[in-house]
Amino acid sequence: MTKLVYLHEPGVLCNLALRYRLNEIYTYTGRILIAVNPFAKLPHMYDMHMMEQYRGVQFGELSPHVFAIADASYRAMVSENCSQSILVSGESGAGKTETTKLIMRYLTFVGGRAIGDIRSVEQQVLESNPLLEAFGNARTVRNDNSSRFGKFVEIQFNKSGRISGAAVRTYLLERSRVVQISESERNYHCFYQLCASGKDADKYKLAHPQNFYYLNQSHMYELEGVNDAEEYLKTRRAMDIVGICFSDQEAIFRIVAAILHLGNIEFSPGKEFDSSVIKDEKCKFHLQMAADLLMVDVNLLLSTMCYRTIKTPEGNIIKAVDSSAAVIGRDTLAKTVYARLFDWLVDNINKSIGQDMESRSQIGVLDIYGFECFKYNSFEQLCINFANEKLQQHFNKHVFKMEQEEYKTEEINWSYIDFVDNQDILDLIEKV
Numbered sequence: 001m002t003k004l005v006y007l008h009e010p011g012v013l014c015n016l017a018l019r020y021r022l023n024e025i026y027t028y029t030g031r032i033l034i035a036v037n038p039f040a041k042l043p044h045m046y047d048m049h050m051m052e053q054y055r056g057v058q059f060g061e062l063s064p065h066v067f068a069i070a071d072a073s074y075r076a077m078v079s080e081n082c083s084q085s086i087l088v089s090g091e092s093g094a095g096k097t098e099t100t101k102l103i104m105r106y107l108t109f110v111g112g113r114a115i116g117d118i119r120s121v122e123q124q125v126l127e128s129n130p131l132l133e134a135f136g137n138a139r140t141v142r143n144d145n146s147s148r149f150g151k152f153v154e155i156q157f158n159k160s161g162r163i164s165g166a167a168v169r170t171y172l173l174e175r176s177r178v179v180q181i182s183e184s185e186r187n188y189h190c191f192y193q194l195c196a197s198g199k200d201a202d203k204y205k206l207a208h209p210q211n212f213y214y215l216n217q218s219h220m221y222e223l224e225g226v227n228d229a230e231e232y233l234k235t236r237r238a239m240d241i242v243g244i245c246f247s248d249q250e251a252i253f254r255i256v257a258a259i260l261h262l263g264n265i266e267f268s269p270g271k272e273f274d275s276s277v278i279k280d281e282k283c284k285f286h287l288q289m290a291a292d293l294l295m296v297d298v299n300l301l302l303s304t305m306c307y308r309t310i311k312t313p314e315g316n317i318i319k320a321v322d323s324s325a326a327v328i329g330r331d332t333l334a335k336t337v338y339a340r341l342f343d344w345l346v347d348n349i350n351k352s353i354g355q356d357m358e359s360r361s362q363i364g365v366l367d368i369y370g371f372e373c374f375k376y377n378s379f380e381q382l383c384i385n386f387a388n389e390k391l392q393q394h395f396n397k398h399v400f401k402m403e404q405e406e407y408k409t410e411e412i413n414w415s416y417i418d419f420v421d422n423q424d425i426l427d428l429i430e431k432v
Contacts, residue, residue, distance in 0.1 A: 001029035007407065008415040026064035030403065032395075033069050037095040046102055051109045066099055070106040077361050078161045085364040089391050093142030100153070100367040101129060107155050107363060111163045124242060124353045125153065125166045131238040131349065134193060134231070135342055136170070138177055139186035144223050148174035148188070149342075150387065151367045156359035165356030170346050172384050178259065178338045179331040181218045188338075189228075191215055193235055194256050196228035204257035205289055214263035214334070243352040244345075255341050258293035261286040262334045267306070267323035275320035276306050294337075305329040366391075386429060389422055396421065 004011050012029075019027055020036050027034045044050075045065075054067040056075070062068060073084040086103060088096045104126060133145065140146040150172045156165040181187050195201055195209050209215035222228070239249050264286040266279040278284050291298035305326045310317040321329065368391055377385075407414050 001027060001034075002403070006415065007404075024063070026066065028060070028064045030398075031059070031072070032398065033064060033066060035066065035090075035095060035099060037093065046105070048109075051106055054106075055110060066102050067106045070103045071110065073363050074107060074110050074161075077157065077363055081361060083361045083363065085366065087366050087368075087391065087394070089368055089388075089395060091142070092140055092146050096367050097133075097137075097145070097147050100151070100365055101126070103365050104153065104155070108163065111155070111157055111161055124349075125155070125168070127238060127241045128168065128349045128353070129238075130234050131242060131345065132168070132170075134190045134235040134238070135188055135345060136173065138174075138181075138188050139220065139223060141182070141184050144226070145189075147367060148177055153365045153367075154355075154362050155365070156356045156362045158356070159360045164359050166353045167350050167355045168346055168353075170342070172380075172387060173339055173342055174380070174384070175335040175339050176378055176380055178335050179214055179263065181215075183218050184220055185218050186220050186223070187215055189231065190235065190256055191260060192221065192228045193232035194253055195260075197232045198229065200232075200253065204254065204293065206257055206260060212260045212263055214260060242349050244348055248348075252341065252345070254293045255337060258290045259334045259338055261290040261293065262330055265290070265305070265330055267326040269323055270306075270320065272320060274322045276323040276326040278302065304333065386426070389426060393421075393423060393426065 001007075001012060001015065004015065016027055016034065016036060019025075020038075023038075025036050025038050025042075027036075046067075050065070051067055054062060054065060054071050057068070057071065059068055059072040069086060073086055076082065077084045088099050088103070090096050108126065132151070133147075136147060136149045136151075137145050138148050149170050152169040152171075154167045154169065155163060156167070158164040177187060186192065191212075191214070192209055194204070195206050195212075195215075201207070206212075209221045210219075215221070236249060239252075244252070264283065266283045267276040268279045269275070270277045278287060287302060288298055291301045294301070306329075307318050307320055308325075308329070310319060368388060404414075
């Protein structure tokens, strides 16, 4: 990109389009790699031969490639004794998660330990992906397997430049998706996997996803080319690999099933003013199932949704809530339980992988999920978009602002690229 005679938007887009038609999905702009999602499997581009080709080669000598970025980061870390970070950013469906996997695969290739290590760190990091995807990925309008959480993977290295530990940091899980999904989208994969699991689904009194409110809002139940029953087995295998015992696995899916039953609990106005009661016998069944699966007292679970406690200096006041407030309480409980489950899974993955507290340096790979804009944006969505906008500013600074300042300093004739700069809005939010 920096070799273009004229730096302007039509030239940039034309260059990307021409390269894409030649199956060149990667393009450099300075030291930044632009990837255009081919929406196709290209195994020849990521095999062992390609990794060997890019190993130790000066950045820019070979065709643009994600392996070149990973190799440059690794060599900079070793030669400068300084930790590195790789930011993977883009719209929903751009291919960020797949790119992150490729970067990790290459770092495993150049910094992995000797063959023969049992359940090595790098293997566990890669093999934990199916587990994180099952509980943190979902179908969106643009992508069948979109990450609905931010992920920062720290690959830790010893003084010899070999992988010695790792940690997965997650943030901003899209909790609202648990209880509310838009048309043509799906909830998190684990719900559909459990419903398709056969005997396990029967054990938890589950049926087709169309029978559950948290899944049937969008009328989208299956993914093309994906067998949820097989994916369920892969998720269980991933749990085995990261060391989650059978009893804990059973507890995990009990919680998943309980959340689905919670979603089917409906309320009607009670006899007293602003009070609520269970709507009918069918809802009582789902309430009992949710209580049994969560191993809590059914009456206590009901009161949690139908009453609220107000703390005062004189003591606590218990007040009944109307049916609409009870639904909000139900959904809040479901979201909180799921978020706690997700955090617990990540903690267990990190314990299994093992962190090297004495590591000399590390390479961090940030996989941030794309902007979303709903009819009604919650505070959660504000936080997600705010994080994205901060990263977009980082990108703008290095791609546009610094590059164009260089053109200006060298008095090069160019057309100034106008881009959306929301720095003023960020300042406003941060300084409140």
